[in-house]
Amino acid sequence: MKEFGLYALDILSSKKVTYGDIRIISTKDQNIVIRNGQAEFNSKRSSLGFGIRVFYDGAWGFAASYDLSKKSIGRIAEKAIGIAKESSRYKKSKVVLSPYDACDTADFVSPYKLNPFDISEEEKLALLIGASLSMKTDPKILYGISNASFREEDKLFMSTHGQEIRQRFVQTGAGITAIAFHEGEVAKRSYPASFGGDFRNAGWEFVKELDLQGKGPVIAGEAVELLTAPGVPHTNTTLVLEGSQLALQIHESCGHPTELDRVLGFERTLAGTSFLTLDKLYDLKYGSDIVNITSDATNTAALGGFAYDDEGIPAQCSFLVKDGLFVGYQTSRETAPVIGQCSNGCMRADGYHNIPLIRMTSINLLPGEHSFESIISEVEDGFYFALNKSWSIDDKRLNFQFGCEIAWEIKKGKLGKIFKNPSYTGITPEFWGSCDAIGSAEHYRIWGIPNCGKGEPSQTARVSHGASFARFRNVEVGVSQW
Amino acid sequence: MVKERLNGIAREILSASDADFTRVSISLSETDLTRFANSEIHQNVSQENIGIGIELAYGSKHGFTTLDYPDPELIKSEIKALKALVIAGKDDPEFCAARGENHEYSEKYDEETASLGPKSMADIAGGIIARTNKAGQESFGSLSLRREHELLANSFGSKAFSEATVVELVTIPVKNERTTYNEFFSHRISDYSEEALLAAPLSRMDLYKxxxxxxxxxxxxxxxxxxxxxxxxxxxxxxxxxxxxxxxxxxxxxxxxxxxxxxxxxxxxxxxxxxxxxxxxxxxxxxxxxxxxxxxxxxxxxxxxxxxxxxxxxxxxxxxxxxxxxxxxxxxxxxxxxxxxxxxxxxxxxxxxxxxxxxxxxxxxxxxxxxxxxxxxxxxxxxxxxxxxxxxxxxxxxxxxxxxxxxxxxxxxxxxxxxxxxxxxxxxxxxxxxxxx
Structure with a gap:
């Protein structure tokens, strides 16, 4: 692969580009879905290709192909340069890239114990079939679904700055879902998170640690109970969010609005912009004093962790919100100079064929001091919502509405009966301003989200969020009754 | 030429498989995208992608694999790996091996559209930017062009080939952070009119008063x-x-x-x-x-x-x-x-x-x-x-x-x-x- 990379860089240098890089990426994926003990889906995917990015006359050009041959590399390099030249005709001002100390070479492997691609199909299927069948505890359980996903990705990044960075990622995710049906009502419960479970830079050992089979009967029982549970009433009340739902709240209302490319309007056409405009930096009270949020790519066991981003910038950890004050953005070499900074290393691309964009790393709500018991015991009247079912937020990331799988009422400091169809809504800084308790470090967990969408052409990023649980006062819940 | 190339890959797969039933899908696409923000082009990309899907069935056991790289040796090794995966799995009594029929469809492939290059695309974006700026507004938007070719085949001998072009344009004029919007979709660029795209969004900006x-x-x-x-x-x-x-x-x-x-x-x-x-x-x-x-x-x-x-x-x-x-x-x-x-x-x-x-x-x-x-x-x-x-x-x-x-x-x-x-x-x-x- 290095030979192809050097060949590309030779072409770019001979054409006198200001800067150029090539990423050659090989990816293997496996996705298994078991429904009621039967393998519904067991598919594999293999991918190999390269993308060339050039910076020429103050403008970017990018081209990519699956055809990894010298002839194709020459053609694609010329194409990328041609695109940059055409782009530069419609630039009002030439882009300036932030400087950085480029490493020469690096070799990184994400942490794992058991490579899932070395585990026999029989072992994988046996665990997942057992987990699926563990939910068939009641005739009202229509489906017991278990799933697992594995990825192995080898990425070679080489640039005209002389960098040669190899990174290898092994990623694993798994979860279970029970779907109950009775008299027209459908209810769903998942573990450990909804929409495929939890994901991590890890191997097969992560699936075994989840104890899917052990948790199956519990969530199946809750799904059946939800069928006849009352709906969450429309009211303003105290709300405690479980970790995986809190992770998505962080994702939508802090992760996306702190992406500096959104703030500068680069994503206006599809994803939207951000309420965190440049004048708000170091000025806006984003949340209450106990709210501290970081962008941390240095935890390499997290799904959003890595050694170098796709511009060759080392992984970093920086504050986005400190003691409730908005203090930082996620940046790139192109955007960081706008705020007088150097890149904090957030550029990543989905596969070889896409251009790097600012993508979340691990955006973490740092832990507080509360145990689960203490956070509940201080609530006279409220709800505890768990696991995401639906998400929606406006194009500036202000007005959000989430649906969850299950709610428990909180009465006089204790968890009470189950409620169905929980939903809540709010305005981002008001909501985070109402946060008055956060779970302690022993409850803190990094949740992996493998499907963060952004960009045109559409890209899917693997990101993560550290969260325990947290309490918010005076939140509007039960937005719509059904 | 594209059709023959995809046919060749399909033949390779079908002949390398000893399954009771084999189904192949091969899609080849070229996507060009020009995005503009703050009245200038800020992102301009081109992608060539291939996706090969292979489904094998032995009796009523079946499985699926995809490759994004058409290497003959990789295809053979993936078929072998998929066979092992399928045989290790369980019977699916609901599985259907569909025979299908032959088809060919190229009505929505427009040569003029397919031949658009980076210069034409930049100029279309430039036209939108200029007209929007003339109305005293900043221009944001994107222009994408896809050229898609797809071949499907199965071991019953049925085969289908299709190709299409797709153009999509989005415009968001902006003034004092107030926005309007319009978009265009067609398989041919000759349907596009800058005037038709921009007339309503530019004039509606006045309503923000x-x-x-x-x-x-x-x-x-x-x-x-x-x-x-x-x-x-x-x-x-x-x-x-x-x-x-x-x-x-x-x-x-x-x-x-x-x-x-x-x-x-x-x-x-x-x-x-x-x-x-x-x-x-x-x-x-x-x-x-x-x-x-x-x-x-x-x-x-x-x-x-x-x-x-x-x-x-x-x-x-x-x-x-x-x-x-x-x-x-x-x-x-x-x-x-x-x-x-x-x-x-x-x-x-x-x-x-x-x-x-x-x-x-x-x-x-x-x-x-x-x-x-x-x-x-x-x-x-x-x-x-x-x-x-x-x-x-x-x-x-x-x-x-x-x-x-x-x-x-x-x-x-x-x-x-x-x-x-x-x-x-x-x-x-x-x-x-x-x-x-």
Whole structure:
């Protein structure tokens, strides 16, 4: 692969580009879905290709192909340069890239114990079939679904700055879902998170640690109970969010609005912009004093962790919100100079064929001091919502509405009966301003989200969020009754 | 030439497989995209992608693999690995090995469009930027061009080849952080008119001079075609799959043959609609039929393939996707009414005209509960005229209930991303929140 990379860089240098890089990426994926003990889906995917990015006359050009041959590399390099030249005709001002100390070479492997691609199909299927069948505890359980996903990705990044960075990622995710049906009502419960479970830079050992089979009967029982549970009433009340739902709240209302490319309007056409405009930096009270949020790519066991981003910038950890004050953005070499900074290393691309964009790393709500018991015991009247079912937020990331799988009422400091169809809504800084308790470090967990969408052409990023649980006062819940 | 190349790969796969049944799909696409923001091009990319799907069945055991790299040795090793995976699996009594038929379809491939290069694309973007700036507004948007070629084949000897071009353009003029919007979709660039794309969004910017703080509540709305297409796309996702009907997840479950919307709503899936880029066959190589999902308010049919038509005891209508795994409608058309848009507006005393929704999502699939925000154009209608704009609102609706409150359907059909719809006047459209900061 290095030979192809050097060949590309030779072409770019001979054409006198200001800067150029090539990423050659090989990816293997496996996705298994078991429904009621039967393998519904067991598919594999293999991918190999390269993308060339050039910076020429103050403008970017990018081209990519699956055809990894010298002839194709020459053609694609010329194409990328041609695109940059055409782009530069419609630039009002030439882009300036932030400087950085480029490493020469690096070799990184994400942490794992058991490579899932070395585990026999029989072992994988046996665990997942057992987990699926563990939910068939009641005739009202229509489906017991278990799933697992594995990825192995080898990425070679080489640039005209002389960098040669190899990174290898092994990623694993798994979860279970029970779907109950009775008299027209459908209810769903998942573990450990909804929409495929939890994901991590890890191997097969992560699936075994989840104890899917052990948790199956519990969530199946809750799904059946939800069928006849009352709906969450429309009211303003105290709300405690479980970790995986809190992770998505962080994702939508802090992760996306702190992406500096959104703030500068680069994503206006599809994803939207951000309420965190440049004048708000170091000025806006984003949340209450106990709210501290970081962008941390240095935890390499997290799904959003890595050694170098796709511009060759080392992984970093920086504050986005400190003691409730908005203090930082996620940046790139192109955007960081706008705020007088150097890149904090957030550029990543989905596969070889896409251009790097600012993508979340691990955006973490740092832990507080509360145990689960203490956070509940201080609530006279409220709800505890768990696991995401639906998400929606406006194009500036202000007005959000989430649906969850299950709610428990909180009465006089204790968890009470189950409620169905929980939903809540709010305005981002008001909501985070109402946060008055956060779970302690022993409850803190990094949740992996493998499907963060952004960009045109559409890209899917693997990101993560550290969260325990947290309490918010005076939140509007039960937005719509059904 | 492309066809012969894809045929060659398919032959290689079919001859390397000893399965009882083998199905191959090969898609080759070239995508060019030019994005502009703050009145300059900021992103300009080109991708060449290939996707090879291989499905093998031994008896009723089956499995699927995909490759994004057409290396003959890799293909052979993946087939071997897939065979081991399939044989290790369990029997699937519901598996269907569809024979299909031969097809060829290139009607939506336009040579002039396919030949557009980076210079032409930059110049189209430059034209939009210049005209928007001339109106005193900043320009944001994107232009994408896809050239798609697909070959499907199976071990029964059936084969299909299709190719298409798709052009999509989006424009968001901006002035003082106030935005308007329009978009264009076609398989040929000659349908594009800069004037037609920009006339409405540029002129509507003046309406921001009269800006109101809107509050949640029920409003009479005129949803423009872009907003309607969003609802129809999600509605399709929630109800029209035969698989979902079989799994009791669709709102059609228990309601087939019953009136579920107002009588003025008829929804087809029609690949023959000239506005779409639909193919006349499905992923099982069966001929795709034009179907009516809802006729005069009554739930009539769903998308079916070999497997789900058997499981549901209904006639296969050729809507298989992902081999035989799922079914989906891809060429929806909501039938029109007889009123021009201006006439519908003139009949609204107090209401809102909504161009576009943002981040729409499903709260309850079975009950078609749906939420989202308005964006890039929330206009106030007073006494039959557009008089101003307002802040964005969040809606939370039951789509079937909203479809019972349609009071007028536009006369003009517009294709948005492959979904052809008229504008809709809906009463009591439920807004449950507002943006403020």
């Amino acid at each position: 009269n800006f109101s703080d809107l509050k949640r509540g029920k409003y009479t709305v005129l949803l423009e075609e872009i907003a309607v297409s969003d609802i129809i796309r999600f509605f399709n996702y929630m109800v029209s799959s035969g698989r979902m009907l079989h799994e009791k997840q669709s709102a059609f479950y228990g309601n087939m043959g019953k009136e579920i919307t107002g009588k003025n709503l008829t929804l087809h899936d029609d690949h023959t609609d000239p506005r779409t880029v639909g193919k006349p066959y499905d992923s099982e190589l069966n001929t795709k039929e034009r179907i009516v999902l809802i006729e005069n308010g009554v739930a009539k049919n769903v998308a079916l393939n070999e497997k789900y038509s058997k499981l549901l005891g209904m006639k296969n209508n050729g809507h298989s996707v992902m081999g035989g795994q799922n079914t989906m409608c891809g060429n929806l058309r909501l039938e029109t009414g007889d009123a021009p848009k201006d006439e519908i507006i003139s009949g609204i005393e107090n209401g809102l005209l909504i161009t576009r929704f943002h981040y729409t999502n499903v709260l309850d699939m079975r009950k078609t509960i749906f939420t989202g925000m308005t964006r890039d154009g929330m206009y106030i209608i007073k006494d039959g005229k557009l008089t101003g704009t307002g802040n964005n609102l969040r809606f939370t609706i039951n789509i079937l209930d909203a479809f019972k409150n349609i009071k007028a359907l536009g006369k003009e059909l517009v294709c948005i991303g492959g979904v052809s719809v008229p504008c809709l006047k809906i009463e009591d459209f439920n807004f449950t929140g507002e943006t403020r900061f």
